[in-house]
Amino acid sequence: MTHGFNAVNHSDIKPSIENGFLLKSRFQSFIQNANAWGVFVMGSTFVLMIASIYVMYVLQADYDQFNQDRMSTTFGLIFMVIATGLFLFKAGFFVYTLYRYFRYKAIASVSDKELPTCTVIVPAYNEGKQVYATLMSLADSDYPIEKLQLLSIDDGSKDDTWHWMQEAKKVLGDRVSICQQPKNMGKRHALYRGFNEGIGEVFVTVDSDSIVKKDTLRNLVSPFVTNENCGAVAGNIRVLNNKEALIPKMLDVSFVLSFEFVRSAESSLNSVLCTPGALAAYRRTAVFACLDAWINQTFMGQPSDIGEDRAMTNMILKQGYHVLFQRNAYAFTNVPEKYKGLYKMFIRWGRSNVRENIEMSKYVFTNFRKGNKAGTRLLFFSQATKIVMSYPFLLFMLYFVLTHPILFISSTFLSILVLSTFPVIFYAKRYNFIESFWAYSYSVMYTFGLFWITPYAIATANRRGWLTRG
Numbered sequence: 001m002t003h004g005f006n007a008v009n010h011s012d013i014k015p016s017i018e019n020g021f022l023l024k025s026r027f028q029s030f031i032q033n034a035n036a037w038g039v040f041v042m043g044s045t046f047v048l049m050i051a052s053i054y055v056m057y058v059l060q061a062d063y064d065q066f067n068q069d070r071m072s073t074t075f076g077l078i079f080m081v082i083a084t085g086l087f088l089f090k091a092g093f094f095v096y097t098l099y100r101y102f103r104y105k106a107i108a109s110v111s112d113k114e115l116p117t118c119t120v121i122v123p124a125y126n127e128g129k130q131v132y133a134t135l136m137s138l139a140d141s142d143y144p145i146e147k148l149q150l151l152s153i154d155d156g157s158k159d160d161t162w163h164w165m166q167e168a169k170k171v172l173g174d175r176v177s178i179c180q181q182p183k184n185m186g187k188r189h190a191l192y193r194g195f196n197e198g199i200g201e202v203f204v205t206v207d208s209d210s211i212v213k214k215d216t217l218r219n220l221v222s223p224f225v226t227n228e229n230c231g232a233v234a235g236n237i238r239v240l241n242n243k244e245a246l247i248p249k250m251l252d253v254s255f256v257l258s259f260e261f262v263r264s265a266e267s268s269l270n271s272v273l274c275t276p277g278a279l280a281a282y283r284r285t286a287v288f289a290c291l292d293a294w295i296n297q298t299f300m301g302q303p304s305d306i307g308e309d310r311a312m313t314n315m316i317l318k319q320g321y322h323v324l325f326q327r328n329a330y331a332f333t334n335v336p337e338k339y340k341g342l343y344k345m346f347i348r349w350g351r352s353n354v355r356e357n358i359e360m361s362k363y364v365f366t367n368f369r370k371g372n373k374a375g376t377r378l379l380f381f382s383q384a385t386k387i388v389m390s391y392p393f394l395l396f397m398l399y400f401v402l403t404h405p406i407l408f409i410s411s412t413f414l415s416i417l418v419l420s421t422f423p424v425i426f427y428a429k430r431y432n433f434i435e436s437f438w439a440y441s442y443s444v445m446y447t448f449g450l451f452w453i454t455p456y457a458i459a460t461a462n463r464r465g466w467l468t469r470g
Contacts, residue, residue: 041246041441042437042438042440042441045437045440045441045444048413048444049413049414049416049417049440050417051413052409052410052411052412052413052414052417053414053417055406055410059406059407059410062404062407079392079396082389082392083396086385086389089382089385090382093378093382096378097261097262097265098265100264100265100266100268100269100375101261101264101265101268103268104264104265104267104268104325104327106219106326106327106328107219107222107223107226107227107324107326108222108328109215109218109219109222109328110218110222110225110226112144114225115143115144115147115218115221115222115225116147116200116201116202116221116224116225117147117148117149117199117200117201117202118143118147118148118149118200118201118202118203118204118217118221118281119149119151119194119198119199119200119202119203119204120138120148120149120150120151120204120205120206120217121151121152121153121191121194121195121198121203121204121205121206122134122135122138122150122151122152122153122205122206122207122208123152123153123155123187123190123191123194123205123207123208124152124153124154124155124157124161124165124190124208125154125155125156125157125161125184125187125190125208126157126158126159126161127157127159127161127164127208127209128159128160128161128164129160129164130164130208130209130334131152131161131164131165131168131208131209132164132165132167132168133211134206134207134208134209134210134211135150135152135165135168135172135176136168136171136172137211137212138150138206138212138217139172139175139176140214141212141214141215141216141217141218142214142215142217142218143217143218145175147200148175148217149177149198149199149200150172150175150176150177151176151177151178151179151194151197151198152165152168152176152177152178152179152208153178153179153180153181153190153193153194154178154179154180154181155181155184155185155186155187155189155190156180156181156182156183156184156185157184158184161208162180165178166178177197179193179197181193186305186466187277187308187466188294188295188304188305188308189295191205191308192291192294192295195287195288195291198284200284201224201283201284202221202224202281202282202283202284203281203282203284203287204217204220204221204279204280204281204282205277205279205280205281205282205309206278206279206331207277207278207279207331207333209240209333209334210240210278210279210331210332210333210334211240211331211332211333212279212330212331212332213330213331215328215329216235216279216329216330216331217329219326219328219329220233220235220279220281220326220329221233221281222326223324223326224281224283227322227324229270229320229321229322230283230321230322230323230324231282231283231286231316231317231319231321231322231323232272232275232280232281232282232283232286232312232313232316232321232323232324233275233280233281233282233323233324233325233326233329234259234263234267234272234274234275234276234279234280234313234323234324234325234326235275235276235278235279235280235281235326235329235330235331236259236260236279236325236326236327236328236329236330236331237255237259237276237278237279237330237331237332237333238252238255238256238330238331238332238333239251239252239255239332239333239334239335240332240333240334240335241334241335241337244337245337245338246441247335247336247337247338247339247342247445248335248337249435249438250438250439250441250442250445251335251342251442252435252438253423253424253427253435253436253438253439253442254423254439254442256423256426256427256430256431257423257426257427257439259276259325259327260327260426260430261426263325264325264327266325266379267323267324267325269375269376269379270322270323270324270371270376271317271322271323271375271376271379272313272323272324272325273310273313273314273317273323273360273379273380273383274309274310274313274356275309275312275313275323276309277308277309278331278333279329279331279333280309280312280313282312282316283316283321286316286319286321287312287316289319290312290315290316290318290319293315294308294311294312294315297311299355299461299462300461300462302462302464303464304355305464305465305466306348306351306352306464306465306466307348307349307351307352307353307355307356310352310353310356311352311355311356311359314356314359314360317360317368317369317376318363318368319368319369320368320369320370321369336468339449341468342450343449343450343453344467344468345467345468346450346453347453347456347457347460347467348466348467348468350453350454350456350457350458351457351460351461351463353383353387353457354387354457354458354461355461357380357383357384357387360380361380361384364376364377364380365377386454387454387458390454390455390458391455391458394451394452394455397451412447413444416440416443416444416447417440419443420439420440420442420443423436423439423443424436424437424439424440427439
């Protein structure tokens with residue numbers, strides 16, 4: 001988001017003064033656009049973190065004593081050694097990720113003549129009017145019409161989704177094909193139908209609650225032209241409804257870090273671990289090489305009806321293909337606005353993460369592709385340690401809360417202040433300074449309200465269900 005500022009062009013006005021006026025203008029704009037509750041939440045978060053610094057200073061002696069008591073027991077000493085080792089690994093991994101981030105560069109769009117034929121598949125379930133907006137944004141893409149096939153599939157919706165798909169068909173005519181599943185069979189089966197009916201050299205999947213920019217498609221598929229080893233490409237996902245509620249505002253900052261920092265680093269290693277369902281592209285030959293295994297995938301004897309994007313990415317990586325990220329290919333997608341919808345979405349993602357890390361462990365240490373594979377293995381190890389250590393850290397957190405609640409709260413807020421400052425700086429540099437402070441609020445919400453997601457996802461990894469669709 002950009003904010004205009006008409007500075008007075010007088011030579012006696014210093015840049016520092018101009019910057020001060022610019023910051024003031026942006027702050028006033030934020031106050032005008034944010035509701036009172038949002039300002040209160042952001043302000044309260046910052047006050048609590050600053051207060052935690054003072055509390056930690058006052059209770060420093062108690063905190064030192066707590067650590068000494070803990071290290072006097074065998075269990076406590078073992079935990080501290082493991083925790084210190086993991087901290088050093090995470091710190092080193094962050095530095096490595098930062099290095100890889102600076103090595104990343106998005107691939108520029110190729111010419112119209114070079115662009116491959118492309119089938120865009122839009123599965124929809126109970127999406128209502130939003131699917132119309134999605135299809136219209138795709139049709140408005142700067143992509144050769146003769147090379148673009150739009151295919152939308154209604155997965156047995158119970159609302160007026162089919163009506164809005166028909167309305168899009170009336171406007172777009174032969175530019176879009178629409179069809180209905182005989183009943184609700186799940187997103188994976190809707191995509192499966194699209195893959196089999198699509199004629200493009202590249203498949204693009206777009207969620208029916210997403211809007212793309214005019215140059216998104218051409219930017220997304222260009223890596224397939226410039227890199228013959230490219231099997232899949234992840235798009236850059238931002239939040240569409242980030243003006244509607246507090247949670248979307250927080251998630252928008254989180255998404256920027258997750259995609260523009262983490263996936264940029266992964267892409268420099270040719271190993272993006274998950275192409276998002278909201279916007280992803282796949283080479284046709286790579287899809288059909290694993291399509292049967294993908295549609296028939298099971299976990300603990302049950303058909304897999306979640307994590308179709310991570311599963312497809314995993315199977316394409318396993319074939320030896322590169323999986324890349326295009327920072328210049330944007331899609332804006334709706335996210336949950338309430339806590340219940342948010343934790344259900346995270347549970348689904350958590351279960352998929354557990355399942356696919358198990359699958360990845362079966363090939364990542366083999367000679368699965370040409371070239372250096374150390375970076376891919378490091379990415380896997382980082383994810384695996386987060387899963388493996390979720391229960392020990394949950395137990396330690398509960399112990400800490402029960403024995404020293406004030407120390408726990410103050411040290412946690414202080415940790416959030418330190419660790420979340422990087423996302424704040426990153427978002428501020430890329431987009432907007434004032435809105436970047438939502439990173440602090442998101443970290444507080446996740447730490448105290450969503451800490452249980454990974455342990456719960458591990459314990460219930462065999463459960464089915466999309467959870468966030470009525």
